[in-house]
Amino acid sequence: MSRIDATHDPALASWVDSANAAGAEFPIQNLPFGRFRRAGSVEPLRIGVAIGDQVLDLREAREHGPWSEDIAELLLPLAQGDLNAFMARGKPARVALRAALSQALRDGSNAQSALTVCLVAQADAVMSTPCSVGDFTDFYTGIHHATAVGKLFRPDQPLMPNYKWLPIGYHGRSSSLRASGHGFVRPLGQTKSDAPEPQFGPSKRLDYELEVGALIAEGNPLGEPIAMAQAEDRWFGLVLLNDWSARDIQAWEYQPLGPFLAKNFATTLSPWVVTAEALAPFRAPFVRPAGDPQPLPYLDSAANRECGGIDITLEVWLQTQAMREQQQPAVRLMQSNFRDAYWTVAQLVAHHSSNGCNLQPGDLLGSGTQSGAAEGQGGSLLELTKGGKQPIALANGETRTFLEDGDTVILRGFCERAGQRRIGFGDCAATLLPAVTHPLSPVGS
Amino acid sequence: MSRIDATHDPALASWVDSANAAGAEFPIQNLPFGRFRRAGSVEPLRIGVAIGDQVLDLREAREHGPWSEDIAELLLPLAQGDLNAFMARGKPARVALRAALSQALRDGSNAQSALTVCLVAQADAVMSTPCSVGDFTDFYTGIHHATAVGKLFRPDQPLMPNYKWLPIGYHGRSSSLRASGHGFVRPLGQTKSDAPEPQFGPSKRLDYELEVGALIAEGNPLGEPIAMAQAEDRWFGLVLLNDWSARDIQAWEYQPLGPFLAKNFATTLSPWVVTAEALAPFRAPFVRPAGDPQPLPYLDSAANRECGGIDITLEVWLQTQAMREQQQPAVRLMQSNFRDAYWTVAQLVAHHSSNGCNLQPGDLLGSGTQSGAAEGQGGSLLELTKGGKQPIALANGETRTFLEDGDTVILRGFCERAGQRRIGFGDCAATLLPAVTHPLSPVGS
DSSP states (O other), rough: OOOOOOOOOOOBBBGGGGGGGGOOOOOOOTEEEEEEEEETTOOOOOEEEETTEEEEEHHHHEEEEEEEEHHHHHHHHHTOOOOHHHHOOOOOHHHHHHHHHHHHTTTTTTTTHHHTTTTTEGGGGEEEEESSOOEEEEEOHHHHHOOOOOHHHHTOOOTTTTTTTSSEEEEEETTTTEETTTTEEEEEEEOSSSSSOOOOEEOOOOOOOEEEEEEOOSSTTOOOOOOOOHHHHGGEEEEEEEEEEEEEHHHHHHHHHOOOOOTOOOEOOOOOOOTTTTTTTEEEEOOOOOOOOOGGGGGOOOHHHHOEEOOOEEEEEEEEEEHHTTOOOOOEEEEEEEEGGGOOOOHHHHHHHHTTTTOOOEEEEEEOOOOOOOOOOOOOOOHHHHTTOOEETTTSSOOOOSSTTTTTEEEEEEEOOOTSSOOEEOOEEEEEOOOOOOOOOOOOO | OOOGGGGGGGTBBBBSSGGSTTSSSSTTTTTEEEEEEETTSSSEEEEEEEEETTEEEEEHHHHHHHHOOOHHHHHHHHTTTTHHHHTOOOOOOHHHHHHHHHHBTTTTOHHHHHHHEEEEEEGGGOOOOOSSOOOEEEEEEOOHHHHHHHHOOOTTOOSTTTTTTTTTTEEEOOEEEETTTEEEEEOEEEESSSSSSSSEEEEEEOOOOEEEEEOOOOOTTTOOOOHHHHGGEEEEEEEEEEOOOEHHHHHHHHHTTOOTTTTTEEEOOOBEEETTTGGGGGGGGOOOTSOOOOOOOOOOOOHHHHEEEEOEEEEEEEOOOOHTTTTTTEEEEEEEEEESSOHHHHHHHHHHHSSOOOTTTTTTEEEOOOOOSTOOOOSSSSHHHTTTTTTTOOTTHHHHHHOOOOEEEEEEEEEOOSSSEEEEOEEEEEEEEEOOOOOOOTTOO
């Protein structure tokens, strides 16, 4: 588990003033990594670290900063734009670079003059996904979500018998992962109503899912599982993840092999990966409710029980096209906490590799929808509207059962604790665009 | 649809003698692509074309051969070891290079002396997967398999209502794809017997699945579906694929999101990708059985009905450790034909992208298990042994319900038609190694 060190000192301030503002997402205690290019540029993606409302360009920083030889070597793959290669270096590299960046960016650092020219305003940066994702796995750790959705289909047995014994997961699609800010078109697909034949056309039940994504640091060779004792150190950091879902396509296609076209048309990631180290002050006990089975030994460790959880407030916000046109801000639809996940990130890593499956640096593990226990804490519209039966009312008089064209959904996440600086994730936002016409094959082609 | 041209002439012979042998897998009419390095070498992978028992090294061939400027340009990514970049060039590039290679390798070619030094014996080449696979999707087009497996779980309704309306598919794992020849360890996992609690340990019901895999050529931008009229030209070629499956892990984990750890510990590919052009003489009508629904318009075209199918004989062979020790050859367990798939490759491409999901060059689409209609034509042990209840007898007196350590499973595939040269796929083989001990987390870690 990551230790608290000098980089976590809540009294630390940065010479980048905006990082010191109350409630800033990216204070010097955070230092998340992202990939960007300057607006209007077509050059290869660069790696940056967010600080206040700025990005420290690590390519420029490596050239201009006063780094030790060791740190300059760690910065090399980052200066080359390859976050995956840095991820593969594992936790010691991450901890060492964090200490050096914290030193260089803090008030009074002698690096200030050299690094000031390496800053890019976030407003001038176009962000990409934080790394190259080889394989994307989506889990189902939100027990309140699984229960609520299960009730819609199986009132008597909302949770499958396996749910409390193993982290349910399935493979997602990597090619359609996009960073916050990329709109996507409403998908077409087959759906089935009460009519005898299915139909093909735009999805009418388009939904979001509020998730957290973990990115893998060091991988494992094929055939060599990662034990719980190592699993905690094998994830690099977390992002927010919107697992857009077409409920009508899903209902028709998912038996017996699971969701496919209902999910793989787009998945949105927040652009900044908040490292395991930045999250260290916000760890929480992993406690199973009384009466629930304890994890089998390969999914259990004392450290995991002690602080396998992570206390992250999660929120979904919605700005409809009407709100945008009337210059009204987004409205918050719900709030939950990642602490309530039924399985910890370390357990996901250990389970995923328990059969010998090889995880690789940059691989993405989604948490599944993180709903809270209470009414109104659903992490998807499917839950908030009781399967589309009870529209929710928005502040401006509009209602929603599922998403409408022009809707922008924004996921937000942050860590807050008394005596700690707030650690933010940045927005994970995307706008639903109207469906395109399908290029049907001409007759006789 | 690929046209028959001079490269398909069954009378064509090569100056590489072994290509002309009766029943050779790789005659001059085939010309499949693969990635290899010379045995003992650690240099980057090279691209080669199989001809008889040799590999034409395309890096050497580009340097030494008498190519036109156009062909030399097409050979550039191949000389650099990047089959994906060549795949992205699409069908015109494939057709042009095939014509040039056919000219250069045929009897009497003036390229013989220059290219002879570019040959590597296949016995001296270590093969890799044919390309880099970004995303792997596995479909379920074998209706006889789906019916047989469905019967084990749902005697009354073996096929789900959606089966005949859309190609069922799910996402697989790319990181654990390996080329023929790579052994893999028996996976550990959670299984559930009649005991109240699940267990963790080596799978006891390990199985193979006989599949065909299609590799994507040109991709499509996110949000832009590929119509049936274009879909046939968007796949590069086919490989054999063994979708190893741990049935006991699968039975416990797969509800409600589909197979996960039961599949992702290993998937084996044949090393040579047989191009769509090489398969052109073996196309077959795509005919729906009387009474079955016709495909919806987005999955239909006249060309697909006319010749969307592909006539490929598929076989599973088994060599147990005892057979190997007694120097007995592998025995054939079954035979089926890819022509019987319920959906064509073009339909898989069109369906997969119908929601806007972006396919990328080198992406892999598995066909699902290709079983025949008759008893004894099951493409997995699950089918041949009726769910593990009726062991099959092997020629040497051994029996099998599921695989045992040391078993080598070999998939074979070939096209044969009167008046045509045989087109082979090469072996897709791998050996099951004993389970490793799981590194359980020490108490108190």
